[in-house]
Amino acid sequence: MTGAATAPVLRVRGLTRRFGGVVAVADVDLDIAPGERRAVLGPNGAGKSTLFNLIAGADTPTSGSIELFGADVTRLGARQRARLGLSRTFQTSRLLTGLTVEDNLYLAAVGVSGGRLRLLRTARDRTAREQARATAESVGMTDRLATLAGDLSHGEQRQLEIGLALVAEPRMLLLDEPAAGLSRSERQLLTALLLSLDRDVTLLLIEHDMDVALTVAERVTMMHDGVVIVEGTPAEIRGDQRVHDLYLGKAHV
Ligand SMILES: Nc1ncnc2c1ncn2[C@@H]1O[C@H](COP(=O)(O)OP(=O)(O)O)[C@@H](O)[C@H]1O
Ligand SMILES: [Mg+2]
Numbered sequence: 001m002t003g004a005a006t007a008p009v010l011r012v013r014g015l016t017r018r019f020g021g022v023v024a025v026a027d028v029d030l031d032i033a034p035g036e037r038r039a040v041l042g043p044n045g046a047g048k049s050t051l052f053n054l055i056a057g058a059d060t061p062t063s064g065s066i067e068l069f070g071a072d073v074t075r076l077g078a079r080q081r082a083r084l085g086l087s088r089t090f091q092t093s094r095l096l097t098g099l100t101v102e103d104n105l106y107l108a109a110v111g112v113s114g115g116r117l118r119l120l121r122t123a124r125d126r127t128a129r130e131q132a133r134a135t136a137e138s139v140g141m142t143d144r145l146a147t148l149a150g151d152l153s154h155g156e157q158r159q160l161e162i163g164l165a166l167v168a169e170p171r172m173l174l175l176d177e178p179a180a181g182l183s184r185s186e187r188q189l190l191t192a193l194l195l196s197l198d199r200d201v202t203l204l205l206i207e208h209d210m211d212v213a214l215t216v217a218e219r220v221t222m223m224h225d226g227v228v229i230v231e232g233t234p235a236e237i238r239g240d241q242r243v244h245d246l247y248l249g250k251a252h253v
Helices: 047-058 078-084 101-116 122-137 153-164 184-195 208-218 235-238 239-253
Strands: 010-021 022-032 035-043 061-070 086-088 173-174 202-207 217-226 227-232
Touching: 010 047, 022 227, 035 208, 047 086, 047 173, 047 202, 061 184, 078 086, 078 153, 101 122, 101 153, 122 153, 122 217, 153 184, 153 235, 184 208, 202 208, 208 235, 217 235, 217 239, 227 235, 227 239
Parallel strands: 035 202, 035 217, 086 173, 173 202
Antiparallel strands: 010 022, 010 061, 217 227
């Protein structure tokens, strides 16, 4: 099989990141198929954030390689990976709380188009407005366009952050613990939003919350102490004794 359609969007090989004596990520292999919904799950200290930062290009591996969309990006920075079609969310909010939902999305769209399109300013603004509104619709926020980001609920702010990451029309979206700090009902809304996203976008979700991870993902990679200990379907993960031991033992808060 040589077809590009079956080539992985993300291919990680032997990825290792040491911090002094700590091996935060230890010889990790990972293949994510186009359109796949994948979760990386694990207790605190498992190496999830370190893995996320290595894939996003915010950190450099000690050894190993990362291919995105068939290109070796191991030595490329975060901006270059973004230009290839990788987008990410941030654990700390980057919303401009004094601006409306529409203007947050609009500014993100202007930022994107500024980098790759040379249009007249008015045409660019119009395109960015349209993109802002289309993105608001795709994250279910059309009725919030005129609301100040600072007046949104916690869950809606998380929705908007996902919208900001989608404005660039990425091929792959990395989500860093999107359910963290949300109430139960907000987590359910977020889960529904993630399930509704276009299959053109491949999702890699780093998540501590098992319910969200196992509902959104079709395959789950479980990490512990920097190592992948099991990979499988949500049903396989639910039935895995090691997963139970790790989650019932210490991590579930
Ligand atoms: N910048 C850093 N400097 C030193 N140690 C780090 C750093 N980042 C992470 N670690 C260590 O690497 C391990 C994995 O951390 P992390 O990737 O944050 O795990 P997780 O996100 O799964 O909770 C932990 O032991 C943590 O203390
Ligand atoms: Mg973390």
